[in-house]
Amino acid sequence: MVHLPPQIDQNASAPASENNMAHSVDENASHEIHLPRPTVWPMLVGLGLGLIMFGFLFWRGSATEGLGLGLMGGGGVVLLLAVGFWLSTNIRARVRDHAEPLGGSEAAKFAMWAFIGTECILFGALIANMLYLWIRDTDVNHALHNLEALLIVSVNTFLLLTSSLCVVLGLSAIQRGDRLGLARWLGATAVLGAAFIGIQAFEYSKLYAEGITLVSDRFGSGFFFLTGFHGLHVFIGVLWALVLIAHTLRGGFTQADHMGYEVFGLYWHFVDVVWIFIFTLVYLL
Amino acid sequence: MEHPHTPAEHTRPHPDYLRVFAWLAVFTVIELFVSFVPPELDSIKVPLLVIFAVLKATLVVLYYMHLRYDNRFYALLLLSGVFFALLIGRFLPLVQK
Numbered sequence: 001m002v003h004l005p006p007q008i009d010q011n012a013s014a015p016a017s018e019n020n021m022a023h024s025v026d027e028n029a030s031h032e033i034h035l036p037r038p039t040v041w042p043m044l045v046g047l048g049l050g051l052i053m054f055g056f057l058f059w060r061g062s063a064t065e066g067l068g069l070g071l072m073g074g075g076g077v078v079l080l081l082a083v084g085f086w087l088s089t090n091i092r093a094r095v096r097d098h099a100e101p102l103g104g105s106e107a108a109k110f111a112m113w114a115f116i117g118t119e120c121i122l123f124g125a126l127i128a129n130m131l132y133l134w135i136r137d138t139d140v141n142h143a144l145h146n147l148e149a150l151l152i153v154s155v156n157t158f159l160l161l162t163s164s165l166c167v168v169l170g171l172s173a174i175q176r177g178d179r180l181g182l183a184r185w186l187g188a189t190a191v192l193g194a195a196f197i198g199i200q201a202f203e204y205s206k207l208y209a210e211g212i213t214l215v216s217d218r219f220g221s222g223f224f225f226l227t228g229f230h231g232l233h234v235f236i237g238v239l240w241a242l243v244l245i246a247h248t249l250r251g252g253f254t255q256a257d258h259m260g261y262e263v264f265g266l267y268w269h270f271v272d273v274v275w276i277f278i279f280t281l282v283y284l285l
Numbered sequence: 286m287e288h289p290h291t292p293a294e295h296t297r298p299h300p301d302y303l304r305v306f307a308w309l310a311v312f313t314v315i316e317l318f319v320s321f322v323p324p325e326l327d328s329i330k331v332p333l334l335v336i337f338a339v340l341k342a343t344l345v346v347l348y349y350m351h352l353r354y355d356n357r358f359y360a361l362l363l364l365s366g367v368f369f370a371l372l373i374g375r376f377l378p379l380v381q382k
Contacts (some may be wrong), residue, residue, distance in 0.1 A: 113359040117366030124370020128377045150317070157313055165306045168349050172302070269349045273342045279313075280338035284320035285331060 041086035048082055051075025105259035112263045116270045123274045126226040130282050133219050143210050144223075144283060149203070153283050156199050157275065160234075163192035164272045167265045177255035183248045186241050189268065193238040200231050223282070230278060233271045240264055300348040308344060312337050 052075035059068025170185030214224045347353040
């Protein structure tokens with residue numbers, strides 16, 4: 001176990017008295033930060049993801065399909081095991097050893113904002129790709145820009161906007177100390193997210209019926225990769241919301257400490273923001 | 286486990302979430318109407334749609350993600366991501382050829 005000296009509390013106004021020194025020594029004892037042990041799991045997560053990526057490349061190759069599938073399967077197993085052990089290590093560290101991340105729970109929010117910054121780059125590139133492929137008066141364009149397609153995607157847009165509202169209303173609830181209210185709003189969020197994915201699957205099936213597929217042309221690849229990747233984010237968000245419902249019902253969040261929920265909220269709203277741009281720049285333009 | 290909570294958390298301004306939602310809905314409906322403007326007027330239609338998308342995204346980031354009331358450093362993280370996204374968008378045609 002690593003014992004680090006506490007960080008300087010910026011909010012604390014140091015009393016300028018003679019026994020200042022003795023006072024702060026006492027405080028050191030009670031504000032000790034317990035860091036979790038160094039862990040190998042993040043590196044194995046990276047290894048698993050790397051194997052999946054290389055497996056995908058080999059799988060697309062003509063003579064290396066089997067090798068590719070094997071690599072992807074192996075990478076998937078490594079990834080799942082590493083994520084599982086990483087999570088259980090963290091939970092054990094928090095529950096048994098009372099370890100806290102350096103910088104307190106605010107560090108989680110910082111990490112989420114940093115992650116969102118990188119996600120901007122990823123989705124920015126995917127959306128830009130669609131804008132460069134965008135040509136008016138093609139079959140593909142007409143398939144996306146008819147009244148029925150617009151109706152479907154508008155419903156989906158309102159589902160996501162409403163789910164974001166549910167997330168912030170859940171935040172209001174837990175800020176009042178209403179844990180059951182939070183669980184209800186989380187449930188509504190998960191249902192709306194699941195409905196979004198269902199409608200997207202319906203939209204995909206219609207496009208496939210019209211001959212627009214992942215491999216039909218560059219437009220199809222770009223469209224399905226962008227919207228599919230966004231849908232994957234929604235799916236992960238729904239799973240996250242379900243986990244948080246269980247956590248909440250077991251007394252997980254309190255009026256004073258609900259940073260885990262705030263971090264989930266940041267993720268969910270960001271996925272909503274990405275959809276705002278996809279809706280306008282891919283469907284409406 | 287003791288969690289120190291700042292008193293500022295209880296007094297921090299609380300945006301009217303329903304009003305933000307109403308604006309988002311209104312902007313979305315306007316966008317839908319604008320999308321039916323014929324292609325001949327693209328020079329007006331395209332900038333208008335982009336402005337509405339940016340407005341909606343800004344509303345979500347400022348009020349739902351609380352960036353207006355939160356640490357400015359988070360805004361820096363977000364904007365640096367947006368900067369690189371725009372940079373990639375600008376140079377993408379060069380690699381696509």
